Amino acid sequence: MNLSTGFFIAGTDTEIGKTLVAGALIVKLKEVGQTTVGFKPVAAGTYVGSDGQQCNEDVETLRVASGLDSQNYVLCPYVLDEPAAPHLVAEKQNIRLDCAVILDALGVLTAEFDAVVVEGAGGFLVPLNSQEDLGDLAQAIDLPVILVVGMRLGCINHALLTCEAIQSRQLSIAGWVANTLAEEMPFLEENIQTLKDRIFAPFLGIIPSLPKTLQKQANSPYSVDALHFAAQYIRLP
Numbered sequence: 001m002n003l004s005t006g007f008f009i010a011g012t013d014t015e016i017g018k019t020l021v022a023g024a025l026i027v028k029l030k031e032v033g034q035t036t037v038g039f040k041p042v043a044a045g046t047y048v049g050s051d052g053q054q055c056n057e058d059v060e061t062l063r064v065a066s067g068l069d070s071q072n073y074v075l076c077p078y079v080l081d082e083p084a085a086p087h088l089v090a091e092k093q094n095i096r097l098d099c100a101v102i103l104d105a106l107g108v109l110t111a112e113f114d115a116v117v118v119e120g121a122g123g124f125l126v127p128l129n130s131q132e133d134l135g136d137l138a139q140a141i142d143l144p145v146i147l148v149v150g151m152r153l154g155c156i157n158h159a160l161l162t163c164e165a166i167q168s169r170q171l172s173i174a175g176w177v178a179n180t181l182a183e184e185m186p187f188l189e190e191n192i193q194t195l196k197d198r199i200f201a202p203f204l205g206i207i208p209s210l211p212k213t214l215q216k217q218a219n220s221p222y223s224v225d226a227l228h229f230a231a232q233y234i235r236l237p
C-alpha cells in the first residue's frame with residue numbers, strides 16, 4: 001500500500017502522547033485543506049459511551065479530530081476491552097489480530113480521504129500476533145513515520161532505539177515531536193538538544209504540558225480544544 005499523504009505515528013512507549021499528536025496533526029492537515037481521517041489499527045481498553053456503546057478513548061479522539069460525529073466509518077477494526085498488550089487481550093478472546101484485516105479497513109478510508117493519520121498502539125514493536133508486529137504493519141502501510149518522544153527520564157534511549165527499528169524497516173522518519181508530559185522533566189531543553197543531535201530527521205516542535213483545564217479525564221477522549229492547543233506547537237513535515 002502506498003498512500004499519497006499521511007503519517008504513521010510511532011511513540012517511544014505507551015502513554016506518551018501519540019493520540020495527542022495524532023489528533024493535533026489531523027487538525028493541522030485539515031487547516032491546509034486536506035480531508036483527513038485518523039485510524040488506529042488496534043485499540044485496547046473501553047468505556048461505555050453516552051449511547052451505551054463500548055468506546056475507546058483513542059478512537060473517539062481520532063473521530064473528534066477528524067470531525068466525524070457518527071459511527072459511519074470504521075476508524076479501528078479491533079476494539080478490545082482490556083487495556084493491556086493487544087495480542088494478549090485478543091488471544092484471551094480467541095481473536096487473531098490480522099494485518100490483512102487492518103489494511104482492508106485502512107483502504108476504505110484512504111479511498112475517501114486525502115490524508116490518513118495512523119496511530120500505533122504502544123511502542124513500535126508491539127506484537128499483533130505470533131508472526132506480526134506493528135513494525136510489520138507500518139512497513140506494509142508505507143507511510144512516513146512521525147516519532148513522538150514522551151519527555152521523561154529514559155526517553156533518549158527509547159527514542160534512539162525506536163529510530164533504529166523504524167529505519168531497519170526501510171521506513172522514512174518524517175520528523176519527531178517532543179511531548180512534555182504532565183510533569184516537566186529536569187534538563188528538558190538539554191534532553192531535547194541531545195535528541196536533536198542524534199535523530200537525523202526534522203524536529204517538528206515541543207508540546208508543553210497541557211494546562212489543567214485541557215487535561216484528559218480517564219476513560220474519555222481529548223477535547224477539540226486540547227488538540228488545537230497542541231497543534232499550535234508543532235509543524236507539518
Ligand SMILES: Nc1ncnc2c1ncn2[C@@H]1O[C@H](COP(=O)(O)OP(=O)(O)OP(=O)(O)O)[C@@H](O)[C@H]1O
Nearest residue numbers: 014015016017018019020122180182208209210216
Ligand atoms: N502534553 C501533555 N500534557 C499533559 N498531559 C499529557 C500530555 N501528553 C499526554 N498527556 C497525558 O498522558 C496520558 C497518555 O497520553 P496519550 O493517551 O496521548 O498517550 P498514547 O501514547 O497515545 O498512549 P497509547 O499507547 O495508549 O495509545 C494521557 O492521560 C494524557 O492526558
Ligand SMILES: C[C@H](N)[C@H](N)CCCCCC(=O)O
Nearest residue numbers: 014044083084085121122126
Ligand atoms: C492499553 C495501552 N494503552 C496500549 N494501547 C497498548 C500498550 C501495549 C504495550 C505492550 C508492551 O510493549 O509491553
Ligand SMILES: [Mg+2]
Nearest residue numbers: 018019058119
Ligand atoms: Mg493513544
